[in-house]
Amino acid sequence: MNKGPLSGVTILDCTIWQNGPFATVMLSDLGADVIKVEDRATGDPGRGFMDASGPAGVSGYFEAMNRNKRSITLDLKSPEGRAVFHRLAAGVDVVVQNFRLGVAEKLGIAYADLKEGNPRLIYASATGFGPKGPDARVGVFDILGQARSGVLHALREPGAPAEYNNAFGLADQTGGILLAQAVTAALFARERTGEGQEVEVSQLGAMLTLQQMGLTRHLITGYEPAMSRRDAPRNPVFNLYACANDEWIAVGGLQGDRYWPDFCAILGLEALGRDPDYATMQQRTAATRELVRQLDEAFVRFTRTDLLARFTEAGIPCSPVNSYADVVSDPQVVANGYIEELDHPHLGRIREIGMPIRFSATPGGARSSAPELGQDTEMILLEAGYEWDEISALRDKGVL
Structure with missing residues (x-):
């Protein structure tokens, strides 16, 4: 009915x-x-x-x-x-x-x-x-x-x-x-x-x-949108990465300073997470290409399933980059x-x-x-x- x-x-x-x-x-x-x-x-x-x-x-x-x-x-x-x-x-x-x-x-x-x-x-x-x-x-x-x-x-x-x-x-x-x-x-x-x-x-x-949001910013400040490049994001903890077997993951750590140390530690890059040269968002943005290169090398050593579990346990926002076939069987869907x-x-x-x-x-x-x-x-x-x-x-x- x-x-x-x-x-x-x-x-x-x-x-x-x-x-x-x-x-x-x-x-x-x-x-x-x-x-x-x-x-x-x-x-x-x-x-x-x-x-x-x-x-x-x-x-x-x-x-x-x-x-x-x-x-x-x-x-x-x-x-x-x-x-x-x-x-x-x-x-x-x-x-x-x-x-x-x-x-x-x-x-x-x-x-x-x-x-x-x-x-x-x-x-x-x-x-x-x-x-x-x-x-x-x-x-x-x-x-x-x-x-x-x-x-x-x-x-x-x-x-x-x-x-x-x-x-x-x-x-x-x-x-x-x-x-x-x-x-x-x-x-x-x-x-x-x-x-x-x-x-x-x-x-x-x-x-x-x-x-x-974007058009209001333009009307007030003259802002023009610029699509973020994956290899040079403003925030490396807010980006897309390829894991093992070319399975992709999205990380949504908008508050980069909060997540950076744990993010690096999970990837086996503890020293990078403690490096004072990359302690702030501004410093990481300036070195974004080099950081993404190192992160790319680390991500492919893990399966997507493994990293999703680790990031979730650490409270780091993340998601699989789903294909349509993935979407229809996604547990949340x-x-x-x-x-x-x-x-x-x-x-x-x-x-x-x-x-x-x-x-x-x-x-x-x-x-x-x-x-x-x-x-x-x-x-x-x-x-x-x-x-x-x-x-x-x-x-x-x-x-x-």
Whole structure:
């Protein structure tokens, strides 16, 4: 039974790809009933994206962004399709869309078109570069959100070309997280005022927020980010090192002076830890390259498991540098239930990333795998008050 904190909230989800769908999948994990409105011919393009050639043609990309949801196909370009959408929107709590600026207005499903029929409606929009300015109508994907916000520059190694890692879609995911937060805040406000409203989050704005510390420093002091080089960190006890068998470890001794003697002793470098030439952070920073060279030679003499145990016992913050294969079997991931199991119609039992938020009284989480295209169309329309003959007529006209 769905007992999440948003149980009873119904959302019409008109989003595609990743930014918008991630917001609505988060809301679905919180218990909301998310109705995914898809083009009757093509559906969400994410259905065929990336690894759709995997087992049974299932796209892990689409699954991650659309679990728990129900799918209805609808031709929003037809008058009949718009009429169906308006009827559905009149009975839901939230509409979420990530069309390019102006498309929702052209289709007749913008907030201004819907709010009269549902004054309590929360209308949420995911945009690229924001709703104002010369590039407001530009389509945006993750790489552009990272680039324009300064993230790709900030993560560039000194002297190296900018590179993009698309393993998880940082700008898409961050924008989705903030959009989900905006929706829940708007729902809370509605509980107090009884009124709906329009909310908007852009990828650009979300990525600026993600960098709030660095950008605020820049605004106040002119600070420019510089990615720390592993072979020349400011603090050798706050760095990455390779252990035996090329297994990497991260050490997070931010208070370097506190940890330096024990850190060196564990590595068999007691003399280095007592050397007055390296007693302070300032001294170690000045000699960082030479110190890292000596530390590198020491680390490879130990296994990662051994050093993790020793550092932990000494109270030195540390972590393995996990691969994805390591992550899914990490004892902390397993113990906290961060990975859940679901039944999939083609793959059987599958594992997915669960909801990381814990509620003692209203637990949420993954409930079902992503829907087939249009699999819930009839049920959704019946719930909205349509009769079977009306549904059949809409199908005959190519609306559904």
